[in-house]
Amino acid sequence: MFKDITLGQYYPTDSILHKLDPRVKFIGTIAFIIALFLIKGPVGYGFATVVLVTLIRLSKVPFKFMVRGMKAIAVILVITMLFNIFLTPGEKLFSFWILTVTREGVETAVKMAVRLIYLVIGSSLMTLTTTPNQLTDGMEALFAPLKKVHVPVHEISMMMSIALRFIPILMEETDKIMKAQIARGADFESGNFISRIKSMVPLLVPLFVSAFRRANDLAMAMEARCYHGGEGRTQMKPLIYAGRDRIAYGLILLFFAVCVAFAFLGL
Amino acid sequence: MLIELKDVSYVYSKDTVYEVRALDHVNLGIEEGQFIGIIGHTGSGKSTLIQHMNGLMKPTEGQVLYEGEDIWGEKYNLKNLRTSVGLVFQYPENQLFETDVLTDVMFGPKNKGLTPAEAEKRARAALLSVGVAEKYFTTSPFELSGGQKRRVAIAGVLAMDPKVLILDEPTAGLDPQGRDEILGQIRKLHRERGITIVLVSHSMEDVAEYAERIIVVNDGKIPFDGAPREVFSHYKELETMGLAAPEITYVMHELRERGFPVDVNASTVAEAKESILKDLKGGIRRV
Secondary structure, X not given: OOOOOOOOOOOOXXXXXXXXXXXXXXXXXXXXXXXXXXXOOHHHHHHHHHHHHHHHHHHOOOHHHHHHOHHHHHHHHHHHHHHHHXXXXXXXXXXXXXXXXXXXXXXXXXXXXXXXXHHHHHHHHHHHHOOHHHHHHHHHHHOHHHHHHOOOHHHHHHHHHHHHHHHHHHHHHHHHHHHHXXXXXXXXXXXXXXXXXXXXXXXXXXXXXXXHHHHHHHHHHHHHOOOOOOOOOOOOOOOOOOHHHHHHHHHHHHHHHHHHHHHHHOO | OOEEEEEEEEEEOOOOOOOEEEEEEEEEEEOOOOEEEEEOOOOOOHHHHHHHHOOOOOOOEEEEEEOXXXXXXXXXXXXXXXXXXXXXXXXXXXXXXXXXXXXHHHHHHHHOOOOHHXXXXXXXXXXXXXXXXXHHOOOOHHHOOHHHHHHHHHHHHHOOOOOEEEEEOOOOOOOHHHHHHHHHHHHHHHHHHOOEEEEEOOOHHHHHHHOXXXXXXXXXXXXXXXXXXXXXXXXXXHHHOOOOOOHHHHHHHHHHHOOXXXXXXXXXXXXXXXXXXXXXXXXXXXX
């Protein structure tokens, strides 16, 4: 039932993007997203396309995995395009009934669509090449300065990694309990709204019981290993920048600068 | 033939990097009234195999027949099948949810469409047959001990009055006494009510003691299928699959090597005792 859902979206393979420090990828993704909204003309978009295609090639992740994320935004994409096509004032191309299609409308619609698609591909590129644990580690390191203003950065990132870790466990648990109850003749699919909600009780009660038990066990195990929060805690795999990460930062800066330049020139 | 698997294959996460072939062209028949033991190391495909027997999993390829009918046929009633082929999962106590023991056990029979009175009758009988005393009927299932919870959960499946009872490691995590009691009650169900039993276990001693037929699962295939004595005579091959023969079989082999003409295929302590005594009565002879 839930067999197709894997932890995060991580695609395990061995590529230069997988090896990069998560901080670099995080900042790179943000730079890419901002750049997408800066560029205006076809030259800028062409440049972004070249960069994106190169990155996809470098990641060694099959293209169909990137497209998967697109399904989620398909509806938003269509609605945005329709609104832009019909509701942007400007030079009239053709019209029927009360709807008018303008040249500007078509242009913005295409631009918006490209932006949205690139945005999804760009950010899936990060989640596909970075394990959830690396991601939270990276975020913790990037937000470390906020500790100065008493934001519990470490605790937040610990909660995030625990939550992420628990998603597949709870999925599996749900699947198991569901099967066990189906084996006892439970029916989760038919019936009206009320009876369907009622039929959830045999699933939810054991699920909650087990979630609490697991949380309790985890807390005990953490205490048994003297966990006391982030103060003075070192990491098993500390994030250290390597030569390739510095080069990557340089390339990100270059990319961003070029995009800003294109934006100013209106290309 | 009660349950028949014809050329069944099952592939997890098909067409992704995580693709795993859990069952590989399995052919298997289960006759009515048998007591079958299924052994295999963790991840060998045992659990996947038993979930095909009551239609919880649909084979990627192949057919599953119950009483000669294809259970994935268009008009087949899977819900009925699941009440006829009762499946008790590993750690079944995790599926308890009701406010008291009796109501929890009534869940199955009520889903079968029985009246509350009839369901209660069945539940009481099922609870008593697995050794849960009447005084526990009104307590919350969450207050019971691990072994008691396990029994209540087994009763929950038993109350549907299945023809076949499949149990996935029903003794995991129980103490020796609890294990013997549960297995004893399962044997009683088999002998007195003629229920067909399929017992999945990690303990070679348990399956040798209770089962009359052993099915070995390894890498999604069934390399051995037969009487315990026969299956355990392949103990060398079993070891390469991360399994073993019962301890007593090793003792008998050792005795034979030291020159005693004992039965090397004895798979239970009782069989071994008989063979050794027979040998001793004739005076100690060395071959």
